[in-house]
Amino acid sequence: MVVLSQPALDPFILIQTSQPTSVFKKVTAIGLSNPDAETLIVEACQEFAFFKLINHGVPLEYMTRLEAEAIKFFKLPESEKDKAGGFLGYVNRKISPNRDMGWVEYLLLTTSPKLIHHISSSIFKENPEIFHQKVFAKLLRNEKSDCLFRLNHYRPMPCSGLQELSGQNVIGFGEHTDSQIISVLRSNNISSIEICLRDGTWVTVPPDPNSFFISVDDCLQVMTNGRLKSVRHRVSINNLNSRISMIYFGAPPLGEKIAPLPSLMERGKEILYKDFTWSDYKKSAYNSRLSDNRLGLFQNYESQ
Ligand SMILES: O=C(O)CCC(=O)C(=O)O
Numbered sequence: 289m290v291v292l293s294q295p296a297l298d299p300f301i302l303i304q305t306s307q308p309t310s311v312f313k314k315v316t317a318i319g320l321s322n323p324d325a326e327t328l329i330v331e332a333c334q335e336f337a338f339f340k341l342i343n344h345g346v347p348l349e350y351m352t353r354l355e356a357e358a359i360k361f362f363k364l365p366e367s368e369k370d371k372a373g374g375f376l377g378y379v380n381r382k383i384s385p386n387r388d389m390g391w392v393e394y395l396l397l398t399t400s401p402k403l404i405h406h407i408s409s410s411i412f413k414e415n416p417e418i419f420h421q422k423v424f425a426k427l428l429r430n431e432k433s434d435c436l437f438r439l440n441h442y443r444p445m446p447c448s449g450l451q452e453l454s455g456q457n458v459i460g461f462g463e464h465t466d467s468q469i470i471s472v473l474r475s476n477n478i479s480s481i482e483i484c485l486r487d488g489t490w491v492t493v494p495p496d497p498n499s500f501f502i503s504v505d506d507c508l509q510v511m512t513n514g515r516l517k518s519v520r521h522r523v524s525i526n527n528l529n530s531r532i533s534m535i536y537f538g539a540p541p542l543g544e545k546i547a548p549l550p551s552l553m554e555r556g557k558e559i560l561y562k563d564f565t566w567s568d569y570k571k572s573a574y575n576s577r578l579s580d581n582r583l584g585l586f587q588n589y590e591s592q
């Protein structure tokens with residue numbers, strides 16, 4: 289990455305020098321009604337830590353309605369959006385507390401039923417009941433979990449910037465693994481997420497607004513004692529259209545112990561991780577950089 293001493297809004301600080309990626313044609317598409325779904329999911333998670341869920345039964349109109357509300361919000365003047373700022377709510381370009389920036393603005397929401405109502409009424413003023421739709425009501429059922437929901441907006445690059453940037457990508461969301469158990473992502477049809485395969489090659493996953501992309505996150509890596517590995521991913525911006533994505537991060541309750549589960553791990557394999565709670569993980573993640581391996585701290589010394 290080229291780091292220039294420019295004002296915070298200069299997109300050039302985010303130029304990504306990595307090679308262009310090829311399109312990932314092998315992403316496994318799995319429908320839940322497929323009798324072999326369980327096996328296919330395990331295989332895809334072992335091989336790619338990532339798969340595409342098709343025929344999921346969630347009507348497209350739910351997602352497009354929420355997307356429309358998000359677009360309305362993101363079109364507001366910066367001063368209005370900033371009023372919804374804070375740890376939860378609106379954030380512009382700042383991806384982590386530790387200097388990680390991206391060409392992205394987002395709304396970070398908790399899925400706690402009590403808080404979501406409050407947040408929704410201040411952000412989606414014209415449609416505060418947006419999260420009362422059936423699909424979200426289901427996601428919000430577990431009051432104790434610490435799940436998050438993020439709406440990302442990758443603005444088009446300024447035209448003058450694009451001419452000079454021709455052929456280069458700008459970091460929308462830098463390389464990282466997600467922390468939780470699984471993430472469920474849906475985006476519009478614009479540009480896409482890139483994932484890192486086991487051999488270290490980065491590939492671009494073709495977008496599909498009708499499907500969900502499911503990824504293996506850090507906690508699931510621990511719960512399976514490393515049998516599944518969380519997937520490194522990133523978003524690059526290289527065109528003139530806005531990308532909108534929404535991601536549900538499925539997390540445990542704060543005090544929950546995260547540990548390898550005998551039913552998920554390979555029999556007889558040594559335990560790779562120390563005991564820790566989701567709250568311990570979050571505290572240590574707060575001091576890390578986006579691209580860090582945040583599980584390093586929790587690995588058993590003997591097993592490294
Ligand atoms: O916006 C995307 O497509 C992915 C963003 C992402 O990885 C995240 O929000 O954790």
Ligand SMILES: [Fe+2]
Binds near residue numbers: 464465466521
């Ligand atoms: Fe992510």
